[in-house]
Amino acid sequence: MIMTEFEKWDYAFRNQDLNAFNENFYGLLWLKVRAICRGKQLQQFIEENNIILKTTKVSARNVELYDILKKRPDAMSMLDAFLQCMNHEWYAQMGVDVEQLKEDLYKIKYYSWGGDQNNSLDKYFISRYVKVISNYNELQSKQPEIGANAWDYVQNSWYNNWTSFIIESLFKRNPDVISAVGEIKSVDFFIQNYPFDLKVTFFPNQFMEQKVKSILGKGSLSWLKTRCKEIGIKSTSISPNQQAYILTEKLKEINNTAIIDELDSVRRKIIEESQSNPYELIRWLYENQGEMRFGAENRIYLILADSINFDQSWKLKRAFSLIEPKINDFIKNFSHHNLKEIHFEYKKKAYKALSDVIFVIK
Numbered sequence: 051m052i053m054t055e056f057e058k059w060d061y062a063f064r065n066q067d068l069n070a071f072n073e074n075f076y077g078l079l080w081l082k083v084r085a086i087c088r089g090k091q092l093q094q095f096i097e098e099n100n101i102i103l104k105t106t107k108v109s110a111r112n113v114e115l116y117d118i119l120k121k122r123p124d125a126m127s128m129l130d131a132f133l134q135c136m137n138h139e140w141y142a143q144m145g146v147d148v149e150q151l152k153e154d155l156y157k158i159k160y161y162s163w164g165g166d167q168n169n170s171l172d173k174y175f176i177s178r179y180v181k182v183i184s185n186y187n188e189l190q191s192k193q194p195e196i197g198a199n200a201w202d203y204v205q206n207s208w209y210n211n212w213t214s215f216i217i218e219s220l221f222k223r224n225p226d227v228i229s230a231v232g233e234i235k236s237v238d239f240f241i242q243n244y245p246f247d248l249k250v251t252f253f254p255n256q257f258m259e260q261k262v263k264s265i266l267g268k269g270s271l272s273w274l275k276t277r278c279k280e281i282g283i284k285s286t287s288i289s290p291n292q293q294a295y296i297l298t299e300k301l302k303e304i305n306n307t308a309i310i311d312e313l314d315s316v317r318r319k320i321i322e323e324s325q326s327n328p329y330e331l332i333r334w335l336y337e338n339q340g341e342m343r344f345g346a347e348n349r350i351y352l353i354l355a356d357s358i359n360f361d362q363s364w365k366l367k368r369a370f371s372l373i374e375p376k377i378n379d380f381i382k383n384f385s386h387h388n389l390k391e392i393h394f395e396y397k398k399k400a401y402k403a404l405s406d407v408i409f410v411i412k
Contacts (some may be wrong), residue, residue, distance in 0.1 A: 342397060
């Protein structure tokens with residue numbers, strides 16, 4: 051069966067062959083049509099541009115609109131004008147008070163996930179409480195603990211959602227950026243007709259630990275425990291994060307910060323090397339995605355790191371006075387020649403994508 055042109059691009063999109071869209075006019079046109087694929091937005095677009103569609107089903111109207119636009123020389127400019135109008139963005143309709151939101155984000159005083167970061171909260175509750183506690187009174191005694199876990203999860207999720215929302219809007223409000231207003235999967239916006247998905251993340255701890263081990267011969271905690279043992283400071287059998295915190299505090303108590311400084315120096319060196327040559331880090335980020343959120347789209351990574359206190363990097367996500375100039379400078383100096391062509395593997399399948407990274411380092 052021969053596919054139509056719309057079906058060809060739809061097939062490529064669904065099968066993560068997103069590199070096929072780069073520098074292809076009709077592929078780009080397909081993405082921008084999909085970017086207004088929601089019923090209300092599509093209706094607004096055809097009304098504003100005096101286009102009449104015969105079909106009524108939304109999916110069919112997308113196909114019909116694409117077939118019409120690919121024959122029109124002004125198609126791309128029509129789509130760009132519509133997509134650049136902030137009034138079509140979903141958050142404009144929500145009436146989000148961005149300035150108040152920025153202030154509210156500073157009310158978050160700690161960053162602690164409910165449950166654990168490897169499982170969803172429901173799986174954590176089931177594995178920790180539901181399937182291991184048979185006595186109801188014992189379960190009931192855990193109510194404050196369960197409530198605290200749920201609140202931490204909600205609070206962290208809220209913080210991540212709205213900081214990411216504001217950061218993404220800093221891109222979208224730039225006149226040189228065209229937004230994908232319909233929130234098409236894998237595309238947040240276009241810069242110079244290159245589609246990008248934005249990923250805001252902290253400098254990945256696993257990547258950092260791999261690099262630390264290659265330099266020191268051990269992971270951070272193992273190295274710290276060994277050095278502390280040499281001067282008579284013992285570790286305890288509690289969680290790794292607590293061990294690191296307690297050992298660090300004990301070193302500070304005896305004014306022996308040389309060990310802490312040495313580890314911090316190694317971490318700063320790793321961050322600096324990643325800034326100078328980000329290819330390895332970007333490839334690592336592509337290859338270490340969660341399976342549920344896997345994608346091979348072009349990406350701009352905005353990576354946050356507090357090189358003085360690595361554990362406090364989460365605070366940088368609301369440091370918009372630091373983030374916004376970095377974003378504006380990136381867009382101002384954007385050139386497709388500077389994009390890195392990333393070749394990576396996921397589940398033994400090869401992919402290719404264009405990517406770049408913006409570092410915000412304290």
